Structure formats: C-alpha cells, structure tokens
Amino acid sequence: MIVSFIRLIAGDFGAAGFSAILAALPSADEHNRTSVPLLRFTMLWLAGFDLRITVLAIPPIIPLIHRDLGLSEAGVAALTGLPVLLLASAATLGSMLIARFDARRAIIFGLALIGVASALRGVGPSLPMLFTMTFLMGAGIAITQPALPSLVYHWLPERIGIATAIYTNGLLMGEVIGAALTTLSLVPIAGSWQGALAIWGIIPIVSALILWRTTPALGRRREADERPGWFPDFRDAATLRLGLTQAGTSIAYFGANAFIPDYLHSIHASHLIAPSLGWLNAGQIPASIVVGLFPALFVGKPRSIQAGAIGTLLGLLMFFAPYAWCRMAGAALIGFASSVAFVVNWVFPPLLAKSPDDIHRMTAGMFTIGYGLAFIMPLLGGVAWDRTGIAATSLAPVAIGAIFLFMGPMGLTIPQRDLREAERVAESG
Numbered sequence: 001m002i003v004s005f006i007r008l009i010a011g012d013f014g015a016a017g018f019s020a021i022l023a024a025l026p027s028a029d030e031h032n033r034t035s036v037p038l039l040r041f042t043m044l045w046l047a048g049f050d051l052r053i054t055v056l057a058i059p060p061i062i063p064l065i066h067r068d069l070g071l072s073e074a075g076v077a078a079l080t081g082l083p084v085l086l087l088a089s090a091a092t093l094g095s096m097l098i099a100r101f102d103a104r105r106a107i108i109f110g111l112a113l114i115g116v117a118s119a120l121r122g123v124g125p126s127l128p129m130l131f132t133m134t135f136l137m138g139a140g141i142a143i144t145q146p147a148l149p150s151l152v153y154h155w156l157p158e159r160i161g162i163a164t165a166i167y168t169n170g171l172l173m174g175e176v177i178g179a180a181l182t183t184l185s186l187v188p189i190a191g192s193w194q195g196a197l198a199i200w201g202i203i204p205i206v207s208a209l210i211l212w213r214t215t216p217a218l219g220r221r222r223e224a225d226e227r228p229g230w231f232p233d234f235r236d237a238a239t240l241r242l243g244l245t246q247a248g249t250s251i252a253y254f255g256a257n258a259f260i261p262d263y264l265h266s267i268h269a270s271h272l273i274a275p276s277l278g279w280l281n282a283g284q285i286p287a288s289i290v291v292g293l294f295p296a297l298f299v300g301k302p303r304s305i306q307a308g309a310i311g312t313l314l315g316l317l318m319f320f321a322p323y324a325w326c327r328m329a330g331a332a333l334i335g336f337a338s339s340v341a342f343v344v345n346w347v348f349p350p351l352l353a354k355s356p357d358d359i360h361r362m363t364a365g366m367f368t369i370g371y372g373l374a375f376i377m378p379l380l381g382g383v384a385w386d387r388t389g390i391a392a393t394s395l396a397p398v399a400i401g402a403i404f405l406f407m408g409p410m411g412l413t414i415p416q417r418d419l420r421e422a423e424r425v426a427e428s429g
Contacts, residue, residue, distance in 0.1 A: 040155045046170060054200050056175045057196065059179060087142050091146055092231060104154075115204035118197055121133040149349045149360075153359055160347060165295070168339075175284070231361065242349065243367075244369065248406075252338040256280055256398050260319075279335070300348070304344050308339075319395075380397060384396050
C-alpha cells in the first residue's frame with residue numbers, strides 16, 4: 001500500500017495535483033504587490049508545524065512497528081532519540097546552508113527533505129529504510145530550525161515577538177496533533193502505519209512549494225567572498241546562555257514525557273498516565289498565545305524565562321502531591337511554564353546577534369548546546385532510578401531543567417544599541 005501511495009504522490013498527483021496547486025498560488029510578484037503580512041505569518045506557522053508533526057507521529061505507532069519489524073527496546077530509544085540528536089549535531093550544517101544560500105532557500109530545502117524522507121520511512125517496510133529516512137528527516141529539521149529566527153528578522157523585523165510566538169505555536173501544535181491523531185485518524189484512513197507516515201509527509205512538501213511560489217527571494221545570491229560566517233561562536237557568552245536556556249526547556253519537557261508514565265505506573269496510578277501526559281502537552285499551547293498577545297511583558301525579558309523556571313519547579317512539586325488533580329495540574333504547569341521560556345528564548349537571537357548575518361550562527365550554537373544536553377540529561381533520570389530504586393528520582397531531569405532555565409538568562413542583556421529597537425518590537429507585537 002505504501003508503494004502505491006508514494007507512486008500516487010510522485011506520479012499522477014505529482015504531475016497534475018502539484019501543477020494545479022502551483023497554478024492556483026499567487027506568484028511572489030503578486031505577493032509583493034499585495035504585501036499581506038498574514039501570508040508570512042501563515043508560512044511561519046506552517047514551517048513550525050512541519051518541524052514536529054512528522055517526529056511526533058512515531059511514538060503512537062511504536063507498537064505497530066514492534067509488530068511488523070521486530071524493533072527492540074534499544075531500537076525504540078534510537079528511533080525516537082535520533083531526531084533530537086540530529087537537532088544538536090546537524091544544526092551547524094543548517095547554519096552553513098543559510099550562509100551559502102539564505103534563510104528562505106534553506107527552509108524550502110529543509111521542508112522538502114523532511115516531507116520526502118518522512119513519506120519514505122515506511123517503504124518496504126524495513127528497518128534500514130526506517131532508520132535511514134528518519135536520519136534524513138532529522139537532518140531536514142536541523143537545517144530548517146536555525147533558519148526561522150533569521151527569516152523572522154528579514155520578513156517581520158518590527159514584529160519579532162509575535163512572529164516567534166506564531167511559529168513556536170506551530171511547533172507545539174505539531175507535537176500535540178502528531179501524537180493525538182496518528183493512530184486515532186491517520187492509521188485507519190491510510191490502512192497502515194506506513195501510509196500514515198506518508199500522509200504526514202505531504203504537508204511539509206506542500207509547505208515548501210507554497211513558500212517557494214508565494215514569497216520573494218531575500219536578495220541576490222552572494223559571491224563566495226561576500227558570504228557571512230556560518231560556524232557558531234561557542235566562546236560567545238550570549239550563545240552559551242541561550243544554549244543553556246534551550247537545554248532547560250527541552251530537558252524539562254522531554255524528561256517529563258519520558259518518565260511520568262513509568263513513575264505513575266510504579267505508584268499504582270496507571271489510570272493517570274494518559275490524562276497527565278495530555279495535560280502536559282496541552283499546557284504548552286497557551287504559552288505561545290500568551291507571549292503573542294502580550295509581547296511587551298516577554299520580548300527581551302530574561303526574567304520571564306526565570307519565571308518559567310519557577311513555574312516548572314512548582315509544577316513538579318505539585319505533581320508529587322498524592323492527589324489526582326494535583327498531578328494533572330502539575331503536569332499542565334510544567335508544560336506551560338517550560339514552554340513560555342522556550343518561546344521567549346527563541347526571540348533573543350534576532351535581538352542579540354551583532355548583525356543579521358550572525359543570527360543563524362547564534363541560533364545554531366544555541367541548538368547544538370541545548371539539544372546536545374537535552375539528549376544526554378534525561379538519561380540521568382533512568383540511572384538515578386536504577387541506582388537508588390526510588391521512582392521519584394527519575395523526574396530529576398525536570399528539576400535540572402528548571403535550574404538551567406533559572407541560571408541560563410543570568411547576565412543576558414540586549415546591547416544598548418538595540419534596547420530601543422527591542423522596546424519598539426515589543427510594543428508593536
């Protein structure tokens with residue numbers, strides 16, 4: 001079935017369907033004439049959505065992959081952890097492509113790679129194809145993600161706060177929808193987990209086509225001697241602080257997702273696993289909305305990240321209270337508070353970079369540090385549980401993430417030359 005589906009995408013639909021889509025879309029020149037910011041906001045949201053929808057489609061279908069491919073538990077850990085590892089290891093590749101081409105072209109290429117690789121994950125089906133395409137999909141995400149803050153600066157320099165809130169809302173919605181609808185809707189519609197992955201893969205491909213067709217180039221292609229640098233400056237204090245903060249948000253979220261189920265099972269509260277995870281993920285959604293509605297309270301404000309750290313720690317303490325409503329409310333608070341910090345942190349690179357050509361370098365450095373630590377630190381939760389035999393220690397990464405969130409923004413200041421710009425950005429939303 002998956003092969004037929006791919007042929008449909010690449011064959012008849014590719015010839016007729018995509019041509020019809022492209023013909024219906026306004027050209028970049030038409031977009032320039034109308035200058036509608038709504039299109040750019042929509043494209044940013046779609047790009048954010050595409051970065052997570054294909055990743056979070058995997059966890060719900062793990063039992064089906066187990067059944068069809070005999071995937072071991074170690075294989076499950078590798079399959080789910082590979083995209084996170086690539087977000088750290090391949091972020092510099094994304095920075096290099098941005099410097100070579102520009103943020104818009106890098107995003108178009110990255111989204112196309114995400115879509116094609118995601119759609120091909122189920123071909124066979126076979127484990128080598130699944131892991132190879134997951135690797136390429138993760139590379140596409142790692143290329144696209146550092147380009148978003150740069151694109152925001154070029155597209156909407158006076159609305160950095162709300163633009164960042166919009167594409168991070170797309171990220172968070174992609175996580176929730178991918179986890180919720182894959183087995184509930186797409187597997188029954190497609191008839192298999194392979195078909196479900198192929199369907200999700202269509203969305204990034206279409207997004208790339210729309211972005212290519214409806215948005216103008218950012219400028220002429222630069223000659224080799226004019227191109228900006230691309231390798232992150234890991235000696236830069238701001239890059240290190242943003243990386244530590246990024247690590248805090250990811251460690252808290254991934255740590256909670258990884259160990260809440262086993263912790264609740266160990267205390268004979270398995271009936272709370274689904275609602276607790278549901279509230280943890282649902283709690284993320286209002287965060288981007290709040291930042292978007294009240295940018296003056298958050299944009300360029302390190303203390304808002306530290307408030308998120310305190311909220312994350314309070315949520316963890318609530319979760320340990322022996323009442324069902326406390327556990328669910330605590331999970332929701334962890335999701336909300338860590339996500340506020342997540343959104344605000346992504347606003348900083350355009351404000352802190354010494355020049356527009358440094359935004360992608362700072363962002364890539366932030367992701368390399370942040371996701372590298374996020375891949376390693378949750379492992380400590382499992383080690384702590386194994387060594388002590390105390391189930392609650394498995395959630396230690398959430399507390400560690402909160403500490404990182406509190407420490408990371410310390411000393412983070414916007415250069416004096418950009419203070420008025422940041423205030424104007426915040427006031428304009």
